[in-house]
Amino acid sequence: DAGVIQSPRHEVTEMGQEVTLRCKPISGHNSLFWYRQTMMRGLELLIYFNNNVPIDDSGMPEDRFSAKMPNASFSTLKIQPSEPRDSAVYFCASQPPSTGAETQYFGPGTRLLVL
């Protein structure tokens, strides 16, 4: 299995632009997570999907952030408009059904820089 796939791996954009991050979870996994990593706060859960349905979006910073999961094999995290404080590494993770948190598999991350 190729693992969790994220694209792009690096993104540099200017303030005000729209940014879309993409994730392909591991086949058969029914839970998907978006995390953001910063130096100060470590990894923060942004949103959690189960069976393509958003279950917990309490970590989404503000209305500029949105996430979708149109099917079991694809999810997007969109930032519109982007701001310099959004610069971070964004991870997607997926988890098989009926398992604990230790089975969350993380993708390699997208490093976002907003100028």
Place this chain on the structure above:
Amino acid sequence: DQQVKQNSPSLSVQEGRISILNCDYTNSMFDYFLWYKKYPAEGPTFLISISSIKDKNEDGRFTVFLNKSAKHLSLHIVPSQPGDSAVYFCAASAVDYKLSFGAGTTVTVRA
């Protein structure tokens, strides 16, 4: 506010010696604790975990200790090897899926 704290951003240890990483938490509802390891340009990978009903869990060179009264856990790596150089994240869970992470500790193992 961060509920899981790793107060040491970095740790340097000589190969063969013990590495001790510390983690403190504030939420008394946390009942499951995990450590993740992360190499550059990769996502975190699960290393070891412990349930709140235990105070120690061992897996090879890695041991996690939990002190519930102090709301403190630690990860011991013995002996430390060069391949252990990575960022280590402490995480805690009160709800099945939701992990709260610390900011991470960067471990450097010197030859």
